[in-house]
Amino acid sequence: MTHDIDLVVRGGSLVDGTGTDPFKADIAVKAGRIVAVGSVAARAREEIDARGLVVTPGFVDIHTHYDGQVTWENRLVPSSNHGVTSVVMGNCGVGFAPCRPDQREMLVRLMEGVEDIPHPVLVEGLPWTWETYPQYLDFLAARQYDMDICAYVPHAPIRVYVMGQRGADREPATASDLAQMEHIVRDAVQAGAMGFSTSRTFFHRSSDGKSTPSFEAAEDELMALARGLKACGKGAMQLITDFDEPDQTFALLRRLVERSGRPLSVSLLEGTYGPMTMRWRDVLDWAAGATAAGLPIKAQVLSRAIGVMLGHELTLNTFYTCPSYVQLAQLPFDERIRELKRPETRARILAESADPDPTIVLGRLAREFDHMFLLGDPPDYEQSLEQSIAARAQRLGVTPEELAYDLMLERDGRNNLYVTLCNYEHGSLDSSLEMMRHAGAVLGLGDGGAHCGTICDGSYPTFMLTHWVRDRTRGERLPLPAVVKWLSHDTARAVGLRDRGVIAPGFKADLNLINLDRLRLHAPEVAHDLPGGGRRLVQRAEGYAATIVSGVVVQRDGAPTGALPGRLVRGPQAEPDY
Numbered sequence: 001m002t003h004d005i006d007l008v009v010r011g012g013s014l015v016d017g018t019g020t021d022p023f024k025a026d027i028a029v030k031a032g033r034i035v036a037v038g039s040v041a042a043r044a045r046e047e048i049d050a051r052g053l054v055v056t057p058g059f060v061d062i063h064t065h066y067d068g069q070v071t072w073e074n075r076l077v078p079s080s081n082h083g084v085t086s087v088v089m090g091n092c093g094v095g096f097a098p099c100r101p102d103q104r105e106m107l108v109r110l111m112e113g114v115e116d117i118p119h120p121v122l123v124e125g126l127p128w129t130w131e132t133y134p135q136y137l138d139f140l141a142a143r144q145y146d147m148d149i150c151a152y153v154p155h156a157p158i159r160v161y162v163m164g165q166r167g168a169d170r171e172p173a174t175a176s177d178l179a180q181m182e183h184i185v186r187d188a189v190q191a192g193a194m195g196f197s198t199s200r201t202f203f204h205r206s207s208d209g210k211s212t213p214s215f216e217a218a219e220d221e222l223m224a225l226a227r228g229l230k231a232c233g234k235g236a237m238q239l240i241t242d243f244d245e246p247d248q249t250f251a252l253l254r255r256l257v258e259r260s261g262r263p264l265s266v267s268l269l270e271g272t273y274g275p276m277t278m279r280w281r282d283v284l285d286w287a288a289g290a291t292a293a294g295l296p297i298k299a300q301v302l303s304r305a306i307g308v309m310l311g312h313e314l315t316l317n318t319f320y321t322c323p324s325y326v327q328l329a330q331l332p333f334d335e336r337i338r339e340l341k342r343p344e345t346r347a348r349i350l351a352e353s354a355d356p357d358p359t360i361v362l363g364r365l366a367r368e369f370d371h372m373f374l375l376g377d378p379p380d381y382e383q384s385l386e387q388s389i390a391a392r393a394q395r396l397g398v399t400p401e402e403l404a405y406d407l408m409l410e411r412d413g414r415n416n417l418y419v420t421l422c423n424y425e426h427g428s429l430d431s432s433l434e435m436m437r438h439a440g441a442v443l444g445l446g447d448g449g450a451h452c453g454t455i456c457d458g459s460y461p462t463f464m465l466t467h468w469v470r471d472r473t474r475g476e477r478l479p480l481p482a483v484v485k486w487l488s489h490d491t492a493r494a495v496g497l498r499d500r501g502v503i504a505p506g507f508k509a510d511l512n513l514i515n516l517d518r519l520r521l522h523a524p525e526v527a528h529d530l531p532g533g534g535r536r537l538v539q540r541a542e543g544y545a546a547t548i549v550s551g552v553v554v555q556r557d558g559a560p561t562g563a564l565p566g567r568l569v570r571g572p573q574a575e576p577d578y
Contacts, residue, residue, distance in 0.1 A: 006044060267299075373419070
């Protein structure tokens with residue numbers, strides 16, 4: 001018997017990405033596209049019983065840093081553990097193309113410093129078979145993945161490629177430099193880039209402490225990049241900035257959108273770390289107002305605190321600059337933990353000062369005890385400040401340093417602490433809730449593929465479903481249809497991927513089948529599975545019965561099937577005419 005349909009998902013509760021209420025239906029798939037939603041009588045080559053499961057579109061993560069990982073790996077962990085079926089990389093102005101041979105080390109150092117991807121991992125993993133950005137995309141197009149990948153062309157490599165050391169030293173660009181940059185962006189977008197990204201934040205530095213080459217680039221340079229998009233009539237802009245002068249900075253963003261005719265998204269956080277974090281409500285209002293005026297601008301926000309993990313296996317811990325700890329840092333892990341458990345070692349380290357390493361911007365967080373927590377398993381990302389290390393230590397009559405030292409030695413030295421940087425100034429996630437609900441916002445900032453030893457926020461889709469939809473006890477929860485829409489439809493449209501993010505005929509057959517009652521997020525853990533045995537934080541989830549990419553099951557009950565239907569997506573995609 002011949003089956004014209006490749007796959008039918010039967011009897012699931014569909015949350016289709018449009019924000020409407022769930023409904024029972026079958027989904028028929030052929031050649032990677034949805035061909036029917038409703039009651040499907042025809043039989044298929046493969047059928048999945050989805051009764052009792054929630055069926056959603058695959059999630060679209062628009063802020064990742066898999067630029068290196070996609071060159072040596074086929075599975076994009078941790079994102080593929082959390083229902084993500086499409087990612088956009090090349091964010092924040094960093095990446096590996098275009099790049100001349102003598103500039104490779106500089107770009108590696110920049111990625112190491114900005115995104116905490118270890119230098120040895122990048123040196124061993126990157127094949128460097130390209131120079132130009134179109135060549136980089138051609139390399140990726142020949143590879144297969146467990147999800148679709150998209151990429152921005154990043155500003156820092158463009159600047160260094162054109163200007164050489166002048167670009168790295170942040171000298172002003174000449175008219176000739178600007179013309180070349182515009183040409184590179186135009187060629188990249190025509191080859192399939194999603195647009196360009198840039199960074200204007202003090203916090204982005206290479207591992208040698210130097211600011212990212214794009215920091216404080218002049219407006220005429222940004223306009224040159226934007227003209228490259230305008231010439232193509234497609235593509236988007238992604239940007240992070242400190243908003244040191246909020247009104248003037250947002251006016252610049254408006255001018256970029258107005259003169260290029262292209263959409264823009266900008267990273268947004270809450271806290272006390274500068275104007276960007278203190279005037280976040282203004283930025284959201286400005287973004288919504290600009291969009292209403294025909295200038296599409298969105299603020300990318302995260303659904304939980306921007307937080308850093310601290311531990312003996314990780315980049316940072318509370319004692320990482322203490323002289324006695326530094327002496328032990330190169331010991332094999334088990335030997336180091338045995339030494340740290342000795343009372344005399346403990347006393348010596350606790351007596352020493354711990355000045356933050358000036359080359360590590362986040363280093364000062366290592367002693368932010370008022371916002372430091374034991375995350376636990378399952379992880380609790382919304383603990384009251386009464387559960388902070390500082391508050392617990394006060395109740396126990398010990399110093400925060402003593403408590404942190406002892407806690408990190410539990411679980412054979414693998415116990416990790418969690419310190420919140422942004423979105424948690426008042427000890428709750430209410431600011432994240434306000435951000436997510438705002439018309440000027442879009443979900444992002446998961447940073448999958450980056451911050452290997454400090455952050456593991458690529459799991460935020462699962463956190464959205466568990467914490468915000470089902471489990472939150474310290475305030476309002478969110479309706480499932482809205483959350484699914486934010487994770488799929490809205491993120492896809494923010495970057496021009498209009499062929500996915502919705503369960504409807506003609507759309508790409510990227511789907512999740514979820515047992516919402518069983519869905520569980522595990523605590524982050526360290527895996528030594530990067531090139532050269534490099535370590536990274538990963539985070540597993542339970543409850544995804546299946547994840548489907550282009551009609552092919554890539555994950556079943558949390559385990560990879562080995563199928564790799566994901567491909568490079570070259571540029572924005574039109575909405576299907578079905």
